[in-house]
Each structure stands twice: as C-alpha cells, then as structure tokens.
Amino acid sequence: MAPVPSFPVKVGHIDDVQELKKIKPSSIPERFVRDMIERPKLATATTPSSCNLNIPVVDLSKISNSQDFHNEIMKLSTSCEEWGFFQVINHGIDLDLLEKMEKISMEFFMLPLEEKQKYPMAPGTVQGYGQAFVFSEDQKLDWCNMFALGVEPHFIRNPKLWPTKPLDFSETVDIYSREIRKLCKNLLKYIAMSLGLNEDIFEEMFGVAVQAVRMNYYPACPRPDLVLGLSPHSDGSALTVLQQGICSSSVGLQILKDNVWVPVQPIPNALVINIGDTIEVLTNGRYKSVEHRAVTHQEKDRLSIVTFYAPSYEIELGPLAELVDENNPCKYKRYNHGEYSMHYVTNKLQGKKTLEFAKIYDN
Numbered sequence: 001m002a003p004v005p006s007f008p009v010k011v012g013h014i015d016d017v018q019e020l021k022k023i024k025p026s027s028i029p030e031r032f033v034r035d036m037i038e039r040p041k042l043a044t045a046t047t048p049s050s051c052n053l054n055i056p057v058v059d060l061s062k063i064s065n066s067q068d069f070h071n072e073i074m075k076l077s078t079s080c081e082e083w084g085f086f087q088v089i090n091h092g093i094d095l096d097l098l099e100k101m102e103k104i105s106m107e108f109f110m111l112p113l114e115e116k117q118k119y120p121m122a123p124g125t126v127q128g129y130g131q132a133f134v135f136s137e138d139q140k141l142d143w144c145n146m147f148a149l150g151v152e153p154h155f156i157r158n159p160k161l162w163p164t165k166p167l168d169f170s171e172t173v174d175i176y177s178r179e180i181r182k183l184c185k186n187l188l189k190y191i192a193m194s195l196g197l198n199e200d201i202f203e204e205m206f207g208v209a210v211q212a213v214r215m216n217y218y219p220a221c222p223r224p225d226l227v228l229g230l231s232p233h234s235d236g237s238a239l240t241v242l243q244q245g246i247c248s249s250s251v252g253l254q255i256l257k258d259n260v261w262v263p264v265q266p267i268p269n270a271l272v273i274n275i276g277d278t279i280e281v282l283t284n285g286r287y288k289s290v291e292h293r294a295v296t297h298q299e300k301d302r303l304s305i306v307t308f309y310a311p312s313y314e315i316e317l318g319p320l321a322e323l324v325d326e327n328n329p330c331k332y333k334r335y336n337h338g339e340y341s342m343h344y345v346t347n348k349l350q351g352k353k354t355l356e357f358a359k360i361y362d363n
C-alpha cells in the first residue's frame, strides 16, 4: 500500500504563492515568515568561502572507461562520504528529454489556478498540486508550489491526479521516469562497487523500486531574506535525482556542510544526485543523507524536478552486515520500508529528524 495518513489533518488556508505574487502584497503573510533562526542569510559581495565550495562532479562516462574507472569510483565514494551530494555529467540522458520535462512542468505551473486545482494535494498527503508536509494551522509554509506524482510501481499511481493539460504531460513524465530509473539503477551499482560490495546488491534487495516525481516551482519573492523555498530536510529515498535549470538556471538549493549552508551552483546539463536516508541506513552511516533546503530569489523564479527512488514498501532493511564491525557498531535498527515511508510522509520536514525513527542510541 502507498503510505497515506489515517488521522484527520487541519492545515487552515494555504495561500498559493504564484497567486500571492500576482497581487503584490505590501508585506509577506505571517505564515511564510520564518523565525529569525531559520531565515536564510543572503549572499553579498563579501560573503565568505562557503560560496566558493562546490559539490563534487562525477563523470559517468569515465566509469565505463577502464582507464578512469578507479579514480571516478573513488571520487564517487568520497562524495557520498563527505558530501552526500554530487552532480553527474555525461549521464547519458537525452538533453532534449530533460528540456521537454522542464517545458511541460513550466507549462503546468503556468496554467490558471482553477486548472491546477483539479489535481489537489489533499491535506496530509504528498501527491497532487499544493504544499506537502503541512500538518497544522500554525506550521510555517514554504514559498513553493509543488506538483507530485507516484510513478512506479503502478499501484501507487492515482490516475485522477495525472493532468490532461499540457497534452503531452503524462507521456513525457513516463518517458522521463523510465530514463531516470535506469540512471538510478546504474548509480546504485556504482555505489555498491565503491563500497566493495556485489554490484547487484541493492537491485536484488529493493524488489520493484518505488519511484515518485515532484516538480517544485519557486516564484520570485519580494523578501527572500524572510522565507524559505523548501524547509530543511533529508530525503527518505535511497537516491534522489534533481534536475535544476537545464533551460535556465538560478541558484536555490543549499546543503548543510559542517554547519554552513553551501549553495549548489547549477552546471548546465548536469543532474544533482543525493544520498537518501535508506542508503545512510544500509551503509551504517558511511554514506550520508545530508540536510538540504531551497531558498528563493528576489527577481528570478526557479523550477526543480525531483525523482525519489526507494525500495519496495515490503522490504525489511537495516545496516548491511559487511559494513558493521567492532569499529563501526550498528547505528540503525532493522525496519520495514513501508513503515518508514508512512513515518516520513506523516511528519513535517524537519532537518534529519525523520531518521531518528531508525537510530540506535546506545552505542
């Protein structure tokens, strides 16, 4: 079963941020204004070194070349251990397809509100158009409109939420998702190799993997210093693939490294990959699911297209025996991934708090 909360959720009125932008309010509505501690610090001419730090770039064409294989796998390993994030270039996905996916996503967000509201995200659920992860009337809201769909396996699809406009939306999402699925399977093979494990270990363990896609649209915000585009969180997936600005790009994604929010500079035609909670658990914490968030921009809007790739809901998982020993005692319990998914989608995004579900504290 796809995870759906069984409790009633009262979220109050949620302003649609694209509509808010149109009416040009004299101030930002209180529900979007973050407490001081959460507000993003905007980059200035004197912003120090964190802006010059760049997440690693892994060239997938080098992994299939025997001469470069070792170096690139080492780079992948260091990226997963130290950053939990990397960008992939030469990933093999047709750039026209990536562009098409952006085009239809933007066309969807540009539809009139009444059209988008034919596919509503019910309170407390994560599929459809709206704001996910809102569970109370006093929770702060993100400066973002989302449209999310469960894609695979087919039983997680809600056909009523697949838009009929733009005309080629559903077909494009299907073609795109098939290509991203192949990429995820390959990346999981490389990740297994980088850990000295059998390359098929994740594929064999995951069963028919769950895959969902979410388009996040962040309109420009008159006060980017007061709001967040997306609250800090780690992803509950095994891997996440994020497409930001193939057609036009602006910075917005930030990752928390050594307690500093580091912006991820878009690289044309690259995809951003991050390790999700599931790989953190399976590797007993060696590969990190890193906290990240999105900030907004005063003049530019931004689109990101995010694929979550995770094991089948039936599987039981915990740290792999190969990665637990005297020096690396077991940090996480075994659990059912369906239960973790339910836990994830029924709690607000709050840094790495969701992963506490799996933590063992007594070592």
Ligand SMILES: COC(=O)C(/C=C/C1=C(C)CCCC1(C)C)=C/O[C@H]1C=C(C)C(=O)O1
Pocket (backbone or CB within 6 Å): 002, 003, 126, 127, 132, 148, 149, 150, 151, 156, 210, 211, 212, 213, 214, 233, 235, 236, 237, 238, 308, 309, 310, 311, 340, 341, 342, 344, 345
């Ligand atoms: C920020 O994370 C998410 O929005 C998210 C949601 C994914 C899902 C859908 C949009 C519809 C189908 C179910 C599913 C929960 C996969 C993250 O996905 C992660 C979180 C868990 C847990 C997971 O398996 O993928």
Ligand SMILES: O=C(O)CCC(=O)C(=O)O
Pocket (backbone or CB within 6 Å): 214, 216, 230, 235, 242, 244, 252, 253, 254, 292, 293, 294, 303, 304, 306
């Ligand atoms: O838009 C972004 O850059 C971040 C998106 C994200 O982290 C998510 O959807 O889980």
Ligand SMILES: [Fe+2]
Pocket (backbone or CB within 6 Å): 233, 234, 235, 240, 292
């Ligand atoms: Fe995320």
